[in-house]
Amino acid sequence: MGDNSATWVYAVTRDPDPVLLRAAGVGGEPVRAIGDAELAAVAGSVDANAFGEAALERRLSDPDELEAIARAHHQVIEVVAAARPTLPLRLATVYRDDDRVRALLTQRRAEFGDMLRWLDGRTEYGVKVWADPEVMTGGDKQEQAGQTMQVPGGRSADVGGDGATGRGPTAGTAYLLRRRANLTARADGWQHGAARGEEIHAALGRLAVAARRHAPQDPRLTGNEDGWMVLNGAYLVDSGRGQEFAATAGAMVSGLAGFQLDVTGPWPAYSFSVGRDQ
């Protein structure tokens, strides 16, 4: 460990050595274990200049670099988690040297041990459900109706101002009415979709050891730009029951018109490494 090196920590696990040989870290460095067989940190030595505070902040602000670093970080965790109970550490957990990591393990040994025991034999699945706005809001029919919506007699003069064309609402009035109809339909549709999302989450939660909801992802991040993400959940499932879980989720959603499902996993237990009670 020279002056120019820092220790990047990926995860905390048990007895990690045999599984680490395949993984390369965020700086391309070999990954190694710090600690003992009972509790060890998976870590790598990175260039302190390239991964120092200022450099890191700059690099993580660059989308290419962020993607590369995030994927490398994730990959190490994934390799370890495939074979051992694993607590993933949040991206960019960097220590000055290995001794600081050992101090961390000593200090939080009991807590980490408990969590690893809890996660042992379990894995995380992600479930995203999208609602199709057109189906939720009643589809094209409603939209067409909105465009030809008539203003109730007597109100057009009040609302439309100088629109004395004698052929129904002025363009502005018609537009506002259409807007209002659309907004109402969207609000109702969203509520309908969100309610189904809640139900699916509750049902899947009963199959899982633990369940969490994440904030919905932005439509343009997911590539599914036309849908409302009504559920972005994470579920901790006993390892042997992953297929069953995914199949159940599929069956649940296929019974609903206008919903689309995406099951991801098995994941390292990212979403359940924040403490089991919260």
Place this chain on the structure above:
Amino acid sequence: MPQNSGGTRREKGQNGHVREADLADDGPGTAEGGARGRSYSTRSGRERDAGTRDAGTRDSGTRDARAREARAGGYGARDPRAADSGGAHDAASRERARRWPLAARQAAQRAARQVLELTGRQPENVISIAKDEEGWQVGVEVVEMHRIPDSADILAVITLVSMRAANSSPASASGAITAAAPRGAEMTQPWSSAPRAPGRPEPANLADILERVLDKGIVVAGDIRVNLLDIELLTIRLRLLIASVDRAREMGIDWWEHDPTLSSGKGGLADENRRLRERIGELETVADGGGDTRARATPANREVADPAGRQIRTRRSRPGQDNDG
């Protein structure tokens, strides 16, 4: 010009402009036309950019449009490092500014303040923030015109462009555009109620990974600290710009309307927006306290006086819906 109205901002106590409640007001239409023209030229530039996959030949139309916005906006004329005139930055953010030219949150705050100075209108929301090789682009929403009912308020989105290249090389930024472009197309599937076969999942997509590595996992206090909150905000926005700028533009500019994170009042981005709004409020208080002689511009003369990249926000439910209006 129905495209022009249609904000849904609720502005309690500020909706007294009865005389302006003419529903057929075409005033903002000209601004809309101008904004659209630029918007389209920018998009076509981007499309060609992505199409040729050539990092070296950025479309000149794009550059022109950007340059125009930047010049007009005046935002880029400021040195982001300079101790700002508002003087309301705390020591921490000043420290950050010194170390790293402009972080996402600061860019947003500055942009909001600039909007206030330029237009005399209070910024409602910072609705987008993105960085490319030429610097930051920050979209700030203002109420262009209060109406009764207030759901008919006209909102404008002012895009401020910082010309300062914020430590990112053109090559890497353009590379990101080409690398990321196909992702959206690949993943878009036709609607169906049939689930995808579960089975062994494909390689995790970046959104899922970032969601987890940036926001989940054990948090321990490392020796080197990076504010991931900034990064998260920034990442989302960057990805949005890079991954699907073409498709987004085709959609219209109203994606945030059906972004539950933004519209539901809970969730990280909504919180971020709230914090930014509060911050802007503080900044404005400071500015107003300092003997403000700024005239409150009328809409008419601001069309001339405020040449910042401006798009009238239409908040359409669906693209193309209003085209017959």
